[in-house]
Every structure is written in C-alpha cells, then in structure tokens.
Amino acid sequence: MNQKLSIAPEVFTYMEKVTGADGVEVIVNLPKEKIEKINDICHSFDNDPRELINVLHETQHTFGYLPAEVQDVIAHNLTLPVAHVYGVVTFYSFFTMIPKGEHPISVCTGTACYVRGAEKVLDEFRKELDIKVGETTPDGRFSINCLRCVGACGLAPVVLVGEKVYGRVSPDGVKSILEEYKK
Numbered sequence: 001m002n003q004k005l006s007i008a009p010e011v012f013t014y015m016e017k018v019t020g021a022d023g024v025e026v027i028v029n030l031p032k033e034k035i036e037k038i039n040d041i042c043h044s045f046d047n048d049p050r051e052l053i054n055v056l057h058e059t060q061h062t063f064g065y066l067p068a069e070v071q072d073v074i075a076h077n078l079t080l081p082v083a084h085v086y087g088v089v090t091f092y093s094f095f096t097m098i099p100k101g102e103h104p105i106s107v108c109t110g111t112a113c114y115v116r117g118a119e120k121v122l123d124e125f126r127k128e129l130d131i132k133v134g135e136t137t138p139d140g141r142f143s144i145n146c147l148r149c150v151g152a153c154g155l156a157p158v159v160l161v162g163e164k165v166y167g168r169v170s171p172d173g174v175k176s177i178l179e180e181y182k183k
C-alpha cells in the first residue's frame with residue numbers, strides 16, 4: 001500500500017521517501033540525515049508504540065523541538081496515527097513544536113518561586129521581549145518557557161538562561177540579564 005503525506009511543500013526544500021516499520025511509504029519534507037537520525041531513535045526503542053513518550057523526549061533532546069514533519073516520521077515508525085502523536089506532543093507542556101531561541105529563558109513557576117514573585121518576573125521578560133510564553137523572538141535569539149521546580153528553591157525566584165542559573169531575580173533585574181546576551 002502506498003500512502004503519501006506532503007506537508008507545506010512550498011516551505012521545505014527537502015523531500016524524502018520514508019518506509020516505516022509497517023512497510024508504508026510516505027514522503028516527508030525533511031533532510032535525509034534528519035530522517036535517519038529519527039529512525040535511529042525509534043529503532044533504539046524497538047519501534048514500540050508504547051515508548052512514544054521516550055522517543056519524543058529523545059528526539060526533542062536531539063533537535064530541540066518537534067515540528068509536524070518530525071512527528072510524521074515518528075508516527076510512521078511506531079505505526080501510530082499522526083493525530084495520536086500530535087495529541088501527546090500538545091498535551092505535555094515539556095514538548096514543544098516551536099524551535100527554542102539561541103538563548104532559551106526558563107522561568108521557574110514552582111510553588112516557592114511563584115510565591116516569591118515569579119509571575120511578575122515572567123511578565124517582565126514577556127514585556128521586554130514582546131513575546132508570549134512558548135514563543136521565540138523573530139530574530140531567533142530568545143525564547144521564553146516556564147518550568148516546574150528546578151530544585152533551587154532557596155534562590156527563588158529562579159530563572160535559567162540556557163544552562164546558567166539566576167537566583168532571587170526581581171522584575172527590575174530582568175533588563176540586566178537580557179543585556180548579558182544582547183552583546
């Protein structure tokens with residue numbers, strides 16, 4: 001059986017044929033190397049549909065995000081409906097379909113940080129960068145996300161920029177944090 005999927009072909013230059021574990025051939029708009037990498041990840045979990053969450057985690061860890069084309073390849077390998085994969089990706093807040101910025105900002109909104117004003121800090125980042133949570137600035141430099149407790153409650157409210165941890169952040173301190181990365 002031949003089944004063809006073609007997503008926004010005008011946006012993507014690459015078109016590759018993929019044959020999934022089910023023997024069905026589809027066309028996906030991704031570079032070959034990327035498809036092979038996703039296939040490897042799926043194979044490392046035996047193409048087991050019950051391992052979907054782990055496969056998604058590993059794939060997001062590798063590519064940074066899970067766009068629709070990547071979900072297609074995963075669905076295909078694990079012989080799951082694309083809609084099911086999409087449902088899982090959109091259900092869990094730790095999965096994202098949007099590429100993170102060069103400097104991903106994560107504001108902890110766990111209880112300790114929340115009671116010490118994380119919401120106001122988050123508002124300030126939103127205002128300064130003019131984006132919402134889950135978005136990336138048009139120049140691709142910054143993105144904002146929320147995290148649950150990162151285990152540094154003594155430093156609440158806590159903000160991470162990439163791997164760097166900032167403690168006791170106040171709304172007034174947001175500008176100077178951003179300055180560090182604007183140079």
Ligand code: FES
Nearest residue numbers: 108110113149152
């Ligand atoms: S609640 Fe933010 S570090 Fe624990």
